[in-house]
Amino acid sequence: MRPPVPRFVRWAVALAMVVALTAAVFQYWGTSQYGTANVHSTAQDTGWAQTPWGPLGPADRDLLVMVRQADLCGGSSGRQAQRQGSSAAVRAVAKRTGVDYGGLDSQVRSVAGRLGVPLPDQPTAQQQSWMRDLSARSGPDFDRMFAQRLRVTDGAMLPVITSVRAGTRNELIRSFAANASVVLSRHMEDLEGTGLVDYSRLPEPPPPARAAAAGPPAGLEQHVDQVVNATSASPTGRAPGGNVNATAAMVLIAALLVVLCLLGSTGRRVRRAGCPQHRGGPHRRRHAAQRW
Template sequence: MIAALTVVVFQYWATSQYGVATVSDKRPNKAAGAAWAQTQWGPLSPADRDLLVMIRQAGLCGGSSGQQAQQQGATVGVRTVAARIWVDYGDLGNQARAVAGKLGVPLPDQPNTQQQNWMRELSRRSGSDFDRMFAQGLRVTDGEVLPAITSVRAGTRNELIRSFAANAAVLLNRQMEYLEHTGLVDYSRLPAPQPPAAVLPAAASPTTADVAPAGREQRIDPVVNVEQVAATGPVAGNDAKAMVAALVSIAVLLIALGLLGTGRAARPVRRTDTRPQHRSISHTRRHAAQRW
């Protein structure tokens, strides 16, 4: 018991000296969640809506270009890849429309202005120039859309968006492999990837739970921020020092009492035999004869 108490006192003293880790329980800021919407599949965020629109427009551009490349491609390899991309984007477009219909998200019916300009330029190309522009352009587009998909997939609170983003990520990865297998992708012209330090913050930042909307509660795995408490914080204040001193004093007193009790227990105890002495019969008779 004394040894255990000593260990506890030492541990408390050590943590008081160097700080302890505390858990910051972030509560949702419901006032900041006005742009969110409640659905039966979970909260729908602005990023969820943007992802549906982005994939819808990428599908319109890629699907139309894939259909065009099946006829205008200069090589069999490009025409084969174009057919696969056209089918994949058609399936992804059907999924996007189905999810958007359930969630009430309006989708565009044509690519954005930049995509339309690229498609017009592609139509002016022919032969190997067409093949290279087709492979390079769609490879760049897929590489730009994929990070947005994975980001939403990692943080969305909506069940439909989560499943849709997972399927879209698989499809985009597969399409990039198709395009790269043509041998026409110039990797030196691809956007440079961001270093991990630029993607992951050095310190813990507020999670998406801080902007969750008011409404039906969702079961969400808690994400907490661990903050190191400085040695001059509340734990290492005067009250903590006084408590440590008191615990140390108690431990020393108990140790001293334990040693004293151990010393007393070690002294031998002299026993006194109080049992009655019984003399033998012959000894008694001999003494009686001597008396006579």
């Protein structure tokens, strides 16, 4: 008969099994939070990335960069107009736009930091050229150029922002774009209220038929659909990996129950093996002695 296994050995083996199962379950749990394993390479190839707030696409990144550079240009020009503006209306508008651009810049840096999007620290080359031209003006000429150029910039940005707002899959980008569109619309109204905007020099809007026919670039829909279908949030607002998390927890609990059952059955077998067995020999000998 084999000697019984010591209790501390059984518990050591059980503890090792629990640790191994826990590590395996949580490793699977962590890698299955967003269910993107099947389309990970496709997401990287097309510039898409998964975030806790939904997929982040190239248009989302471009929006953050565009707003950041507009904030750098508009904020600097607004401060300059507060000093050099020849009319009280222009100085008042410059003060309001400067405050708005400062708040918008804080928001874009916060959103970009949470999403891991690098931002530039300088305006575009065209914006820098415009800022140099503005610095060379004075008097009413400065006022007209400030109002006109800033109105053109805001008018060009607004359709891009509303387009991203309408189609983004990312919750942070959606909220930021909605707020940015409100700010720019207010800027345009303030600039137009100065009476210095020449509407005949504004870019013509594209015809509705052309805008509708343009659509997204060829091949973009397929990649976007793959990413979104694999990572879309549930209607209840829970994380996309909620079902996987529940399954992993159930597997871990079942494994613990199996280990505990094995420990209990092993202990019972050891106790049964150690109990003395009654044999019929002594009884037969005692009966034989009684006959004598």
